[in-house]
Amino acid sequence: MATLKQIMRDYGPEYVQRFGHNMPAHHRKVIDAIVNCRTEYYGATLFRCDDCGKGHSVFRCCGNRHCPNCQxxxxxxxxxxxxxxxxxxxxxxxxxxxxxxxxxxxxxxxxxxxxxxxxxxxxxxxxxxxxxxxxxxxxxxxxxxxxxxxxxxxxxxxxxxxxxxxxxxxxxxxxxxxxxxxxxxxxxxxxxxxxxxxxxxxxxxxxxxxxxxxxxxxxxxxxxxxxxxxxxxxxxxxxxxxxxISNSRIVKIEDRRIFFKYKKQRSNRWRTMSLEVMAFLHRFLQxxxxxxxxxxxxxxxxxxxxxxxxxxxxxxxxxCAAAVSRASRSISISRFVPKCRACGGDLVYHAFILPLRLPWCGAG
Ligand SMILES: [Zn+2]
Ligand SMILES: [Zn+2]
Structure with a gap:
C-alpha cells in the first residue's frame, strides 16, 4: 500500500531540486523526518522477549507532528x-x-x-x-x-x-x-x-x-x-x-499521480481524487x-x-444540582506493549542504539 513516506522518499528529492530555491527550511525538515521515520537515522530500541528470550530491534520514529506514522x-x-x-x-x-x-x-x-x-x-x-x-x-x-x-x-x-x-x-x-x-x-x-x-x-x-x-x-x-x-x-x-493526510487515505501511485480518498462535507461516501505528484507534495507541505x-x-x-x-x-x-453526570470511564486506553514476532510474548526494553546522526554533531 502506498504511504506518504514512500511518496516523500521517491519524489521528495525531485521536489526539493525543482522548488527548493524558495522553500522554507522547516518544509525540508518535514520531508527529511518523514522519509527517515523508523530507520537507523533515528536510532533503534532493543527489546528482549519476556517468554522466549529472543532479541528484537525496533527503529525509532521521527516524532514529527506532521508525520502520519507518529500520531x-x-x-x-x-x-x-x-x-x-x-x-x-x-x-x-x-x-x-x-x-x-x-x-x-x-x-x-x-x-x-x-x-x-x-x-x-x-x-x-x-x-x-x-x-x-x-x-x-x-x-x-x-x-x-x-x-x-x-x-x-x-x-x-x-x-x-x-x-x-x-x-x-x-x-x-x-x-x-x-x-x-x-x-x-x-x-x-x-x-x-x-x-x-x-x-x-x-x-x-x-x-x-x-x-x-x-x-x-x-x-x-x-x-x-x-x-x-x-x-x-x-x-x-x-x-x-x-x-x-493519513496513510489510510492514500489509494495508489500511478503514472506520477497520487490517488487518495476523501469525503465531502455531510456525506459518508468515499470519493477518490488524484493529483500530479508535485502538486500533491505542494498541497501537503502548505x-x-x-x-x-x-x-x-x-x-x-x-x-x-x-x-x-x-x-x-x-x-x-x-x-451544582442541575449538572448532568454522565461521565464514564468505560473506555480504557491500553499502553502499547511491543510483541515478540516469534512467540507473541511481551517485549521488555533492553537497550537503545543511538541515532545515525547525533543532533549535537551539527550534522543534517
Ligand atoms: Zn518470544
Ligand atoms: Zn514519523
Whole structure:
C-alpha cells in the first residue's frame, strides 16, 4: 500500500531540486523526518522477549507532528490525560473558519495570523460566556486546535475548540451550566471573532493589505454538542493529532499521480481524487506549521497556569444540582506493549542504539 513516506522518499528529492530555491527550511525538515521515520537515522530500541528470550530491534520514529506514522502514541497519551481529567458534563465542539478571500493573506503571514486567530477566538468565547444571557460566568475552560486543511488538502485554516458545557464564577467557585444543546450563539461569536481579528491586524499595520470585502462577509462559526464522557473525548482525539493526510487515505501511485480518498462535507461516501505528484507534495507541505508554533492551546481553567484545578472544577460541577453526570470511564486506553514476532510474548526494553546522526554533531 502506498504511504506518504514512500511518496516523500521517491519524489521528495525531485521536489526539493525543482522548488527548493524558495522553500522554507522547516518544509525540508518535514520531508527529511518523514522519509527517515523508523530507520537507523533515528536510532533503534532493543527489546528482549519476556517468554522466549529472543532479541528484537525496533527503529525509532521521527516524532514529527506532521508525520502520519507518529500520531498514534501521542493520541494515546493525550487520551489518557484527558480521560483522567474529564468533567461530568456535555462537551461542545466550536469551529471558527476564515472566509476564502482572506486565506491567501493568512498564508503569507502565518505566524502572526495564527496567533491573532487564537487570541480573537478564545477572547470571543470568554466574552460571551461572561454574558448573563448565556452562561454568566467568568472562568470557562477549553482548548483549541489549529488545522489548516480541508478534506482534499486545500489551504483552509479552521480552529476547533472543545468546551465543557458551562463555566465557573471566579468569586464564589460556582459552576454555571449551559443549555444541553446550545452553548453560545454562533452569529454573535462570528461578529466578535471578526472584529477582534480586524483590531489585531489594524494594530499590526496589516489591515490595509487585506481585501476590504472580507469584513462585509459573515465568518462562519459552527457549534455542536458532541456528548459527555469518555466517548466524546475519544471522538475528539483525532482532531487534535490529525495530519493533513493519513496513510489510510492514500489509494495508489500511478503514472506520477497520487490517488487518495476523501469525503465531502455531510456525506459518508468515499470519493477518490488524484493529483500530479508535485502538486500533491505542494498541497501537503502548505500545511506544515511554522517551527515551534503551538497548534493546541489550553485556556481558562484548562490552562496549565490556572489557579483553579480541574479537580476543583469537577467538585463544583457535582455540587451544582442541575449538572448532568454522565461521565464514564468505560473506555480504557491500553499502553502499547511491543510483541515478540516469534512467540507473541511481551517485549521488555533492553537497550537503545543511538541515532545515525547525533543532533549535537551539527550534522543534517
Ligand atoms: Zn518470544
Ligand atoms: Zn514519523
Amino acid at each position: 498514534g502514541q501521542k493520541t494515546r497519551q493525550w487520551l489518557a490525560r484527558r480521560l483522567a481529567e474529564q468533567l461530568p458534563v456535555n462537551h461542545f465542539m466550536i469551529t471558527f473558519t476564515m472566509p476564502e478571500a482572506i486565506r491567501g493573506f493568512i498564508r503569507r503571514h502565518q505566524r502572526r495570523c495564527y496567533a491573532a486567530m487564537f487570541d480573537a477566538s478564545s477572547q470571543t468565547l470568554k466574552t460571551l460566556a461572561r454574558n448573563d444571557k448565556f452562561i454568566g460566568a467568568d472562568l470557562p475552560g477549553f482548548f483549541g486546535v489549529l488545522h489548516t486543511w480541508g478534506r482534499t488538502m486545500p489551504y483552509h485554516p479552521p480552529f476547533h475548540y472543545v468546551v465543557p458545557a458551562g463555566a465557573l464564577t471566579k468569586s464564589d467557585g460556582r459552576w454555571h451550566r449551559s443549555f444541553d444543546h446550545f452553548f453560545l450563539p454562533v452569529r454573535a461569536m462570528s461578529k466578535i471573532f471578526k472584529a477582534k481579528f480586524r483590531d489585531a491586524m489594524q494594530k499590526d499595520g496589516l489591515a490595509s493589505t487585506i481585501c476590504p470585502d472580507v469584513w462585509k462577509l459573515a465568518w462562519v462559526v459552527d457549534c455542536r454538542m458532541v456528548g459527555a464522557g469518555a466517548k466524546s473525548i475519544k471522538y475528539l482525539a483525532p482532531y487534535v493529532f490529525k495530519v493533513a 500545511h506544515v506549521l511554522p517551527s515551534g508554533f503551538m497548534k493546541v492551546r489550553y485556556y481558562g481553567f484548562m490552562s496549565p497556569g490556572s489557579s483553579v484545578s480541574i479537580k476543583t472544577v469537577a467538585e463544583s460541577i457535582k455540587h
